[in-house]
Structure formats: C-alpha cells, structure tokens
Amino acid sequence: MESIYHDADIQKGDSSTKASTTVVPLPNETDFSTDSINHSLEAEEKIRFFSQMLRIRRFEERSLRAYQQGHIGGFLHLYIGQEAVAVGSVSVMSQDDHVITAYRDHGHAIAVGMEMDECMAELYGKKTGCSKGKGGSMHFFAPDKNFWGGHGIVGGQTPLGLGMAYALKTKGTKGACLCFMGDGATNQGSFYESLNLASLWNLPVIYVIENNGYSMGTAESRHSAGEPLARRGEAFDIDWSVHQGHDLYEVRSAIHKALSRARENSRPSVLEIVTYRYRGHSVADPDQTYRSKEEIEEYKQNKDPINLFRDKLLKEGVLTDDKIQALDKAAKDEAEASAEFALASPFPDVSELMDDVYWETDNPEEKSSSGTIFFESSR
Amino acid sequence: MAEITYREALNQALSEEISRDSNVVLMGEEVAQFKGSYKVSEGLLEKFGSERIIDTPISEAAFSGLAVGAAMMGMRPVVEFMFWSFSYVAFDQIFNNAASVRYMSGGLVNVPIVFRGPANGGTNVGATHSHTPENFAANTPGLKVICPSTPADAKGMLKAAIRDNDPVCIMENTILYNLKGEVPEDEDFIIPLGKARVACEGNDLSIIAHGRSVQVALQVAETLQEKHGVSVEVLDLRSIRPLDLEAILETVRKTNRVLLVEENKPFCGVDAQIAFLIQEHAFDHLDAPVKRISAIDVPQAYSKALENFQIPNHDRVLAKAMELL
Numbered sequence: 001m002e003s004i005y006h007d008a009d010i011q012k013g014d015s016s017t018k019a020s021t022t023v024v025p026l027p028n029e030t031d032f033s034t035d036s037i038n039h040s041l042e043a044e045e046k047i048r049f050f051s052q053m054l055r056i057r058r059f060e061e062r063s064l065r066a067y068q069q070g071h072i073g074g075f076l077h078l079y080i081g082q083e084a085v086a087v088g089s090v091s092v093m094s095q096d097d098h099v100i101t102a103y104r105d106h107g108h109a110i111a112v113g114m115e116m117d118e119c120m121a122e123l124y125g126k127k128t129g130c131s132k133g134k135g136g137s138m139h140f141f142a143p144d145k146n147f148w149g150g151h152g153i154v155g156g157q158t159p160l161g162l163g164m165a166y167a168l169k170t171k172g173t174k175g176a177c178l179c180f181m182g183d184g185a186t187n188q189g190s191f192y193e194s195l196n197l198a199s200l201w202n203l204p205v206i207y208v209i210e211n212n213g214y215s216m217g218t219a220e221s222r223h224s225a226g227e228p229l230a231r232r233g234e235a236f237d238i239d240w241s242v243h244q245g246h247d248l249y250e251v252r253s254a255i256h257k258a259l260s261r262a263r264e265n266s267r268p269s270v271l272e273i274v275t276y277r278y279r280g281h282s283v284a285d286p287d288q289t290y291r292s293k294e295e296i297e298e299y300k301q302n303k304d305p306i307n308l309f310r311d312k313l314l315k316e317g318v319l320t321d322d323k324i325q326a327l328d329k330a331a332k333d334e335a336e337a338s339a340e341f342a343l344a345s346p347f348p349d350v351s352e353l354m355d356d357v358y359w360e361t362d363n364p365e366e367k368s369s370s371g372t373i374f375f376e377s378s379r
Numbered sequence: 380m381a382e383i384t385y386r387e388a389l390n391q392a393l394s395e396e397i398s399r400d401s402n403v404v405l406m407g408e409e410v411a412q413f414k415g416s417y418k419v420s421e422g423l424l425e426k427f428g429s430e431r432i433i434d435t436p437i438s439e440a441a442f443s444g445l446a447v448g449a450a451m452m453g454m455r456p457v458v459e460f461m462f463w464s465f466s467y468v469a470f471d472q473i474f475n476n477a478a479s480v481r482y483m484s485g486g487l488v489n490v491p492i493v494f495r496g497p498a499n500g501g502t503n504v505g506a507t508h509s510h511t512p513e514n515f516a517a518n519t520p521g522l523k524v525i526c527p528s529t530p531a532d533a534k535g536m537l538k539a540a541i542r543d544n545d546p547v548c549i550m551e552n553t554i555l556y557n558l559k560g561e562v563p564e565d566e567d568f569i570i571p572l573g574k575a576r577v578a579c580e581g582n583d584l585s586i587i588a589h590g591r592s593v594q595v596a597l598q599v600a601e602t603l604q605e606k607h608g609v610s611v612e613v614l615d616l617r618s619i620r621p622l623d624l625e626a627i628l629e630t631v632r633k634t635n636r637v638l639l640v641e642e643n644k645p646f647c648g649v650d651a652q653i654a655f656l657i658q659e660h661a662f663d664h665l666d667a668p669v670k671r672i673s674a675i676d677v678p679q680a681y682s683k684a685l686e687n688f689q690i691p692n693h694d695r696v697l698a699k700a701m702e703l704l
C-alpha cells in the first residue's frame with residue numbers, strides 16, 4: 001500500500017548525513033479496537049475519523065504551500081503526524097466538554113468542526129478568518145464549538161483550562177475541559193500550580209501532554225528530568241497514564257476513561273500521548289540540527305497515524321481503496337478551495353484595527369463608561 | 380449616607396455584587412477564613428460560603444489564569460492580589476490572556492474579570508511589596524485601570540468594575556483602607572469608569588493626581604490657600620484607562636498651570652502620558668510648562684526616612700507647585 005504521506009511540500013536543507021541513533025519503537029501490539037468505546041463504533045463514524053485526520057493533513061500541507069508562496073506570515077506550527085491525538089480526543093467528547101490548546105492548533109480546530117475556509121483565511125490574515133485576521137495561526141477560537149483557543153505562550157493555557165473546568169463544575173455542568181499541551185510545556189511553573197489546584201479542588205480538567213519528543217529543537221531527554229512526563233501528576237495525587245498517539249483507537253480509549261473520571265468523580269487526569277511531528281517546529285526550522293532524517297522517515301513509515309488507521313479500516317472491511325482515493329481527493333479539493341477562498345477574501349480594513357479590543361467600545365449602545373480609551377498619538 | 384472606611388466600602392461593594400449576581404465570586408490568598416490580608420472581605424465567607432469566597436494557595440499564575448478561563452466561560456470572578464506586586468508572577472495571565480483574548484478571537488470571547496488589591500508605597504515594606512503597576516496595565520490595550528482615592532469611589536467603582544464586561548484592574552492603597560468618608564447605601568450606586576472628579580475647585584493652579592496622591596494634593600492645596608492665598612484646583616483622575624481627557628483639558632483651560640502628581644515611577648509613568656496629552660490638546664492654554672512629581676526613580680526604599688521622601692509628600696509637592704506660581 002502506498003503511503004498516504006507524501007512530500008508535496010519541500011523541506012529546505014540538504015539530506016542528513018547524521019546516522020539515526022534513535023530507536024523508534026514499533027507500533028504497540030495492544031489491540032484497542034475491542035475496547036467498548038471503539039467496538040461499538042459504526043462504520044460511518046470510523047470513516048469520519050479517518051477523513052477528519054486526512055482533512056487536517058491536507059489542510060496543513062496546503063497551508064505550507066501557501067506559506068512558501070508568501071501568502072502566510074509569521075509562524076506556522078504544523079500538526080502533521082499528530083492528527084490522531086486531536087481527532088481521537090474530540091471524537092469521544094460530549095457537548096458539555098471543552099477544548100483548549102497551545103499554538104499548534106489547526107488540528108484541534110478542524111477536529112472540533114471549524115471550517116477549513118475560516119481557518120485558511122485566518123492564516124492569510126483575511127477579514128473572513130475565524131478571528132477576522134487578528135489572531136493568526138496560533139490563535140484560532142470557536143467558542144460556539146467549545147474551542148477556547150489557540151494560545152501562543154507555552155504553558156499559558158494550562159491555568160485557563162483549569163478555569164474552564166472550574167466554571168463547568170461551579171455551574172453544575174457535567175462536562176470536562178481537555179487542555180492540550182506539549183512536552184516542553186510541562187516545564188512551565190504555572191502547569192504545576194494548576195495541577196495542585198486541579199487536584200485540591202477536584203476539578204474536571206484533563207491535561208493531555210502531546211509528547212512529540214521535542215520542545216522546538218530540544219529533545220525530551222535534554223529538557224526534562226524524570227520519565228515519563230505524565231508521572232509528574234502523581235505528586236498531586238492525579239491519575240496519570242501514557243499512551244501511543246499513532247493509534248486513534250488507543251487515544252479514544254484513554255481520553256474516554258479520563259472523561260469518565262472527570263464526569264463521574266470530578267477528578268483531573270494527566271495523560272501523556274506519545275506522538276511525533278514530521279515537520280519543523282515552525283516552518284523556518286533547522287530540522288537537521290537536532291534530529292535525523294532517518295528518524296523522521298521511520299515514523300512516517302511505521303507509525304503514521306493515518307496510514308495505520310487506514311490499514312485497520314481496510315482490514316475491518318470498512319474502507320476500500322476506491323473510497324480512500326475519493327476521501328483523499330475530497331480533502332485535497334476542500335483544502336484547495338479554502339486556499340482559493342482565503343486568497344479571494346478581502347483583508348480587514350485598517351478602520352477595523354480598533355474593533356474587538358473592548359466589549360464596551362464594540363457595544364456603544366450599552367456602554368456605561370466614558371472617557372478616552374484609545375490613545376493613538378496620530379489623532 | 381453613612382460615614383465608612385475605604386475598606387468597608389470595598390466590602391459593601393463586594394457583598395452587594397456577590398448577592399446580586401451568582402456569577403460573581405471572590406478568590407485570592409487569605410480572602411475567606413482569614414477575612415482578607417487587609418480585612419477587606421471580612422464577613423463575606425459567613426454570608427456567602429466557601430463556594431463564593433474562595434481561599435487559594437499561593438499560586439498567583441494559576442488562580443489568575445483560572446479566573447480568566449472561568450470568565451471566558453461567562454463567570455465574573457474578582458481576583459484579589461495580596462499586593463499588586465505579587466501579580467508579577469501572574470503577568471502572563473493578566474497581560475497575555477485577560478488583555479488579549481478578546482482581540483485575538485476577533486471579539487468572540489469576552490473576559491469579564493476584576494483584578495484588585497493594593498498598589499502603593501509608604502508602608503516600609505521595601506521594593507518587592509511597593510509596586511504601582513497602573514502604568515503597565517494602562518499601557519496594555521484590552522485592560523481597564525482604575526485607582527479610587529475615596530471610600531465612595533472605592534465602592535462605586537468596584538461595583539462598576541464587577542458589572543463591566545471587560546477586564547478591569549483596580550489599584551487600591553493600604554494607607555487609604557482606613558480613610559473615612561460618606562458613602563451612599565444605594566445598591567445601585569455606581570461610579571462609571573472614565574469620569575474624573577474635581578476634588579476641590581480653584582483658579583490659579585491645577586494639580587492632577589490619582590490614588591493616594593489626591594489626598595496629598597488636597598493637603599498642598601490647603602497650605603497654598605492658607606499660606607500664600609493661592610487657589611488650587613485638584614482633579615482626581617479616578618480612572619486611568621479610560622481616561623477623562625475632557626476633564627483634564629477643562630481644568631488646564633481654567634487655571635493655565637498644571638502640576639501632575641503620582642506615586643508611579645517617572646519613566647513612562649501615567650503622568651508622562653497625561654503631560655503629552657495636555658501639550659497636544661491644550662498647548663495654547665498653558666502659561667507655564669507642565670510640571671511633574673512622581674516617586675523618586677529608584678527601587679522602593681525600606682527606611683521611613685528614605686521612603687517618606689521617595690513618594691510624593693506634601694513638602695515635595697508644595698515646592699514643585701511654588702515653581703509654577
């Protein structure tokens with residue numbers, strides 16, 4: 001079977017001369033398809049998960065091309081390789097559960113149901129973007145889909161997710177907050193303050209550490225003492241566990257368990273989900289300085305979450321080659337259309353620069369304060 | 380109207396707003412059982428219980444961020460900092476999150492939150508406990524900043540802040556907590572943000588101040604009247620952002636001489652901006668250059684002998700005022 005991963009986009013820099021020293025463990029043998037949460041899945045649902053992962057990947061590949069064409073500025077942190085984590089997690093959420101994540105947020109955004117158009121337009125800095133071009137790649141939001149961002153400060157979202165869990169509990173909603181973060185983010189102090197409060201106050205928050213092995217160019221072994229990272233929850237009496245992120249079924253099982261713990265006992269969890277990013281930290285990333293090409297290749301060949309799930313569904317007889325081709329074409333077409341949409345969309349007008357800062361200035365009819373609130377020196 | 384302290388005024392505001400709106404909670408270190416480090420929340424735990432008056436561990440980043448997250452989802456938390464100086468370990472949550480989330484979400488997410496606590500010098504607690512970050516906060520679009528200087532303002536502005544749909548930072552003052560004044564008992568007594576107050580009328584010189592410096596300005600005005608027959612108008616800014624620019628210009632146009640007084644440090648302090656605005660909008664009304672007194676530009680000193688000189692005191696303000704006459 002041809003790999004679903006293909007290098008449509010070009011990674012700059014010569015091929016590595018470094019020999020791979022990393023031993024990439026082979027895919028986990030445990031079969032999570034028999035877990036009740038997975039066993040009961042309908043064929044259409046499985047196909048939807050597959051298609052969601054594919055859509056995220058095609059969206060991001062297209063966005064990378066747009067970046068290289070100069071349509072997108074700043075940072076572009078691609079999620080390629082990690083898709084099963086967002087899609088698997090969101091797939092077990094109820095309507096009362098909420099999501100918050102870091103800057104590598106395109107996957108979560110599409111998984112919760114944001115449209116490619118609004119996401120691509122945001123990357124292009126267009127008025128039709130989900131944040132009207134004011135947030136950019138790192139700051140997608142869709143509160144109507146229980147998606148609370150997209151946060152650019154490493155670890156900065158960990159207290160926010162805690163607050164969402166607190167609000168849910170206070171309001172008597174039987175929901176939880178899934179707070180995604182990277183392995184590097186586990187070294188921020190606010191994370192530990194949050195763990196303490198989560199446990200002390202019995203808050204339904206689930207910290208999902210997407211351990212892709214690197215904090216920018218710093219490998220886990222160089223940034224963190226004590227393995228596994230999730231074990232850090234133990235000091236706070238928080239249930240923790242480590243899972244493989246290339247297996248969508250395993251992600252679903254793990255998140256489902258944590259969500260039940262949150263819903264039934266209002267207890268937090270720390271889940272570490274081992275995954276891998278194929279692309280650089282952002283687009284301008286000197287990839288070869290901190291990891292080998294072989295290591296990346298090995299993941300692509302053996303642990304690609306989309307390939308592995310595709311193979312499972314082929315084996316289960318849920319998918320056929322034709323269906324896969326059709327889904328892939330649909331995802332590519334949708335991504336292409338989103339790029340066209342973004343390109344054709346207008347930029348925000350500079351007259352909109354000062355909108356969306358204060359609720360009050362955006363709602364002048366309900367304004368209760370007075371005085372000057374903006375101090376442009378040019379006026 | 381009853382005469383109560385600034386501390387009691389804050390307490391009343393909290394109590395009224397917590398009973399009015401079930402989304403309002405008070406959280407911070409020692410706010411519940413201990414009744415507040417400065418006893419601002421005395422009696423509230425008994426009245427509202429531990430679900431609404433919440434003691435937190437010493438984790439400013441986590442409880443500030445928690446409150447921001449809860450506000451994003453529609454609660455209206457009031458976060459107490461034991462001192463604003465301690466908010467510096469929660470800087471990210473206030474400045475990156477509370478201030479910016481609305482903008483970065485294109486207006487989709489509101490953050491109706493209040494951060495409050497004392498921010499002042501003059502109590503001999505040294506550099507780490509005496510910061511006055513109203514300039515930092517006001518330098519950050521997305522935040523509102525107020526510095527009430529009287530008991531009535533403390534009550535009316537805290538109530539306005541809690542009802543506000545944007546993040547509001549309230550800089551209180553430990554020395555003012557015992558200040559007494561008339562405070563209306565009306566449960567809907569609100570002082571809108573962005574409205575300055577003429578603390579005393581005069582014709583020869585305007586002193587514009589905020590926070591406890593207003594009290595110092597009033598003393599200087601009295602001295603000038605008694606000893607020199609000079610009539611001073613004192614304008615209390617009350618609110619830094621939004622700012623009552625009109626009131627500032629009005630007093631400048633009236634007296635044509637201005638002295639700015641603040642406890643902020645001078646460089647990029649609040650009054651640097653006020654001075655700029657005055658020259659931009661009322662240059663032709665000035666009979667003399669704008670003068671300014673701030674805290675002396677070193678980390679806050681501990682010793683009484685040093686600190687009492689460092690923050691704008693009666694004599695320093697008086698001397699500077701004389702230069703203008």
Ligand SMILES: Cc1ncc(C[n+]2csc(CCOP(=O)(O)OP(=O)(O)O)c2C)c(N)n1
Nearest residue numbers: 104152153154182183184185212214215216
């Ligand atoms: C407080 C802070 N420090 C540094 C950065 C710069 N930075 C952005 S991402 C990153 C690495 C984070 O790695 P990790 O948490 O593992 O997430 P990943 O990028 O792998 O998804 C760094 C250092 C930042 N955004 N915020």
Ligand SMILES: [Mg+2]
Nearest residue numbers: 182183214215
């Ligand atoms: Mg990482």
